Each structure stands twice: as C-alpha cells, then as structure tokens.
Amino acid sequence: MASELLLNDPRIALVGNPNCGKTALFNALTGSRQKVANYPGVTVEKREGLLSTKEGNKLRIIDLPGTYSLRARSVDERVTREVVLGQLLGESPVDGIICVADATNLHLGLRLVLELKKTGKPVILALNMMDIAKKRGYEIDLNLLSQQIGAPVVPTVAIKKNGITNLVAAVQQEIDKFSKLNTQNSIASTWVEPNSQDVRAYHKEVERILNESKRKQGCVSAFTQKVDKVLLHPVFGVSILLVTLFLIFQAVFTWAKIPQEALESSFEFLQTYVASVMPDGALKSLLTDGIIAGVGSVVVFLPQIITLFLFILLLEDSGYMARAAFLMDKLMGGVGLHGKAFIPLLSSFACAIPGIMSTRTIENKKDRIVTILISPLMACSARIPVYALIIAAFIPSKTIFGFVNIQGLVMFLLYAGGIVAALIIAFVLKKFIIKGHREPLLMELPTYKIPNFKNILIGLLERAKIFLKKAGTIILAMMVVIWFLSSYPKAPLNAIKPDIDYSFAGILGHWLEPLLAPVGFNWQIAVALIPGMAAREVAVAALGSVYSISGSEDAVREGLAATLVHAWTLPTALALLAWYVFAPQCAPTLAVTKRETNSWLWPTVMFLYMFSLAYLGAFGVYHLSNYFLGA
C-alpha cells in the first residue's frame, strides 16, 4: 500500500545551529513538497518534506529547530534532541542525520557534529555557504576533515542548489552502508549531556580537527561590518529601526490597497451574480448574506497580511531581526522582558498566533508566559478591518501640520495604545505576579545577506494558507451561525420592528445591552461582538449582516461605513475602537495559549485581564469623548 511504503521510506533529520542556512537547504532539498504540522503534545512545528533520489528512492526530510547542542534548554531544542535520539513518542527513530554547518563559522557546527556522532546514527556534514567562505579566504581540506570526523562531508550552497545532488547521494550511500553494517539497524547511542568540562573538551577536539584539516581562517564579512557600523549606531541605528517600523505600517495601508479593492469588487460581483440567478429563499440568503459576504469581507484583508509578513520575513531572512532584538534589549529589559521577546511581539502585529508560537525561542518559562500574555495586545492584522471600517466612517481624512493625516494618526494611536498597555502589563506581571529573574541574552548575529526570493515565497504561501484556512473554516462556520442567529426565528407577518429584532441574535443582543450600555454600545454592536469572539475580523462581517439584514434597501446600498455614521455617535465609535485595542476577541489566540502553556490558567488570566482593560478603556473613552465633544 502506498501509505505503508511512505512510512518505510528512510527518515533523515536536518540538524544545525541557528542561522546556518538550514531552512534554505531544506527548501532546496524538498522544494514545494513540504508539510507543516505539530509534534504531538507540544506545539513545535514539524516540517517534513519528500525527496526523490536519482535512483527513484524516496527520503523523508525532517527540518528540526536550530540548536547549539543536544542539551535541550528550550522546548524547541528538546524536540530536536528527542527526534534525533528517537525518544519522541509516536515517531519512529530517524535513519540518518544531515548536520548543516555554516562554512564561515565552522567551530560551533563541528562541535554539534561531534555530539551528533555519539547518537550512533549515520551523520553527513553539509558544509553550507561554501561560496561565501571561499570568497572570504576560508580554506579547508575536505578529505582530511571527513577522515577526522569520520563522516562524509559535502560542500553545499543551499540557495543555488549546488552540491544538493552530491549531498543526496552521500546520504543514500551512508544509510546503505549503515544498514549493511548492522542488521539491528541501530548502534546504541553513547550520548550523555555534556557538562562544562565536556564542552571545553569538545572545543579542544574541534581545534585539533581544524588544525589537522589544514584549515585557513578567513576574515569577517566586510559588508556586514560596514552595514553594522550604521545599523547598530547608537543614534542612527535606533532611528533607522523606528523609521523601518513606520514604513512597514505605511506600506500595509498603501501597497495593499490595490489588490484589496480588486478582491472587494470581485466578491461584490459574485454576490450580485448569485443573487440574480438564484430563486428567492433561505438558500439564497444563506449563500449571499451569510457565506459570500462573510468570507469575502475577511479574504479582502489577505493583501495586508501578506504585505506585513513579507516585511517580517525580509527582516528575518536578511539578518536584521537579531539586530533589532539587540537594539531593543535595554528597553525591553526596562519592563523585565528579554530582547528576544521583541521578535514574537513584532510578529504579533501580524497575528498573535504565530507570535505566541515563536515565543518558544525564549528559554525562561516566566519570561515566555509574560510575552505570551501581552502578545495579543499588539494590534494584529485582524484588527485592521475593524479599525479601518470605523476610521473610514468617523474620522475625516484631513491633513494637519502639513503632512499628518488624521486617519493615519488615529491608527497610529491605536497601535501605540496597545504597545503602551502591553509594556505596563508586562511590568506589573514581572514585578508582582510572575516574579522571576531576567534570562541572560546570548544571541548570535547572522551575517547580512540578500533575502532569498524562493524562501520568502515559501514562507508567505505558508502564512497565507494558514490565514485562509482560518478564514475558511472557523470564520465561515461562524458566519453561517450568525446568519442563522440573525435570520431565525422569522419575524411574524405583520411585524412592525425590523426582522432581526425577532431573531436569536436580536434577543441575545438586547440581553447583553444593559451590560454594554455604560460603554456606549448599542445592541447591534453587542450582537457583532458575539461572533467576533471567533476572530476579530468577523465582527465587521457580523455588523454587515446585522445592519444589512435589519436595515432598509438604502442602508445596504450605502454600504456599511455610511450606515454606521448614522447609526452610531462618534463617542460610541471611539469606544468601540478602544474596546478593540484590548478585548480578547479571538478564541484561536486563547486556544493557542492553552496549548503553549499547557494549562487553562494562562488563557483564563489572559481573557480576564484583557476583558477588564477593554471594558475600562471603552468606558473611559466613551465618557471622556462625550464630555469633551459635548454630545
């Protein structure tokens, strides 16, 4: 059977230091035939790809999180160790290991090779970035090196596919050799956790091997040194970082506009088309008002998400992300956080879910929990639809001081509000609740390189797929539910009030109204907040449904933004914006938090503190703006 054959294919683990070009090599080996899942029990991403050799054999390549040793200080590194040692439940042991080492930073790579050799598995050393190493004057006798470490050595240039064929051939050969050598198919592992004296001994051994292999030390990248002089400059460095972040915001709002409008009009077209060909009835209403309108209003934000992730991936791939963490370390330290928390928090601007998942690189558990708890306060892309809708409807597009657009300014304030609240919450948590020491910072800064188009593309497609899956499943389901709730039970024939007043949604909204009245919300908002729990952006679609179903023909034609201007006062709109800065309006975030912390305590804490902030924030904004605007 096909599935059985697949299971019997040799499994090869890809292990290496962070920044050694391992993922680029993985992409070169497997191309688009990749699968991303989770390891059971933990949420470390499991990346597997399929590779066909020249002889027609299949190899399953597993890309493991980067690590400096098998000692496993973080969850990520533990997965690497368990996969390599075959200790992971439900996973058959790997048949071989490709250790990827950066040829310009061989020392740490070789130390890892020495540890991996002790696992008793076939090890193949892939010397990556050989072209760069040569240019920078590094030389080494590969045959001598191979003899010294007792493993095949293959030079590769991952991004150029050089040496990939040789690498595959070497892997195949080594596995065959090993399986002939021992019929049990495994040599006992002699790996034990090294103490500091052992690490010193490894270093000595590496020095010896490098000497024996006639290694010639090259020089550091002159380009990186020149660029760092500017980007890490105490004044220019910080300014450039801030300007970069500002430009990213700008790009998300301007670049993404064109494809966004195109998507918008195609969904509108589809809606009109379906409405024109279908007979009136429940099914037509479900399709046009429920499904097409719901999914459409979410999918149109894909361009913004892709733009934002494009920048995050570019920053990561170019090597700038680590510099940003370095520059931010002191500031983050001011509220008791690790410089490494900067990366998950920045990612949370796109979506808190990958952000929370990327906190795995923070070794200290307390630091990690604080970072997870504040991640959803970063204005994620799902808030953009809500912000954009309300801003477009209520904030005039005027320019003040010659260059500041008020709409842009309000957007900036919403982002800033989330960040400031996050810092305060982090400070309070670290000071009083999750007390703990500050984890040491020890971070390698990769050499700058031009981001690889293919790697960025693969990363973007992966994120787009995740977003669309979310939109396609949870959100679609929620839209059908909201459509049902707002359409049934049907209004009586001689109804005076709008139809939705008789539906479940109307009943629920009216029931919640007294609770939300003090913050200026009407029952329509209360109804929209319920499905908005599934994902923030759903609230827009829900408002659309609520208003278009309950409103007149005119309201539908004028569009949601125009409707809201008449339906809400300015203080109500501002209060809803404040609500959205803080509110825990995202069930997937809470679910991921539960999984990542392996406890219901932290998602509960997250929900409660965010809900309180949202209520207080909206309450304050509503009453202050009522007072000052005299409404």
Place this chain on the structure above:
Amino acid sequence: MENPTRLSSLKKGQKAQILQISETNLNTESPLPAGELERRLLEMGFSEGSQVTLMHEAPFGKDPIIVLLRACHLVALRKKEAAAIMVNLIPSTV
C-alpha cells in the same frame, strides 16, 4: 605582560584573549543553576584561548554589547554575563 580584566569592561574596538570563563567572576549572582551560565557561554563558542573584539555597544547605557568571537562570528550578550569572562587585553599594534 598579563593584564587580566573582565570582558564587560572592554572598550569599543579593544581586542583581548579569553583567559578564563567562570561564574566566580560575576559581580552579581547568576539566577541560573550553578554551572549553567558557564556552559551556555561555552556552547556559544566562548572558550579559553580564543580572541574577542568588542564591536558594538547598544544605545541606552552601552548594554548589551556585541563581540566578534574568533574573528568569525558576532555574539550579543549583556555586560552582566560578560563579567564571567576574564580576558587579557591585546594591545593594539602601534
């Protein structure tokens, strides 16, 4: 000409050779279990005998710092932990 000092007190651009990595050199107590910081520094590539150059200091209090280790890789660390590393200053050639 031995002139031992801590890595944390190097000035920008100064070059030194690592003499010893030990938590006993720390000014403040390490919150990690005994031996853990030493091990992490070693795993990051700091080892007795290798050369370091202080390349960059972060804004806001010149902390953390970035050192060039073994003339091939850049590592960022805070001064607090850099204090565990005793170095011998290599005078710049005049």
